[in-house]
Amino acid sequence: MAYIIWIFLIGLIIWSYYDPKLPKWVPLVLYLITVFVRVREKWGNYRDWKKINKRDEKIKLEETAEDFAQRGLVFSGIRIKSEAKVKEDFDYERKQERRKFLVKLVDSLLLK
Numbered sequence: 001m002a003y004i005i006w007i008f009l010i011g012l013i014i015w016s017y018y019d020p021k022l023p024k025w026v027p028l029v030l031y032l033i034t035v036f037v038r039v040r041e042k043w044g045n046y047r048d049w050k051k052i053n054k055r056d057e058k059i060k061l062e063e064t065a066e067d068f069a070q071r072g073l074v075f076s077g078i079r080i081k082s083e084a085k086v087k088e089d090f091d092y093e094r095k096q097e098r099r100k101f102l103v104k105l106v107d108s109l110l111l112k
Contacts, residue, residue: 005034005111031111038108046101050094057090 012027061083068079 034111035109038111039105042101042104042108046097049097053090053094053097057086060086060090 009027009031012022012030013024016022016024016027064082064086065074065079068074068076068082073079
């Protein structure tokens with residue numbers, strides 16, 4: 001699909017040089033519209049993933065707290081370490097997903 005878009009845009013650029021009736025800004029506007037639509041889709045997917053991830057983190061922390069409360073270890077250092085580990089895991093996952101998001105943004109600029 002990306003190849004078709006690139007071929008179409010390059011064809012429009014070449015055609016705009018040979019036909020003075022076609023303005024030279026038309027291919028640029030089409031490219032920008034295409035990139036905007038793709039970036040908006042990626043951004044929306046990333047925001048949705050981020051909301052779901054935060055919700056999952058809260059649920060996991062609540063489950064951990066309930067588990068330790070049932071065992072009578074509400075104020076123990078083990079519970080604090082366990083919750084810190086859960087937070088660390090979710091932070092790592094968020095960093096990893098952010099890197100993927102940035103790669104996807106660059107790919108959308110190249111119309112991949």
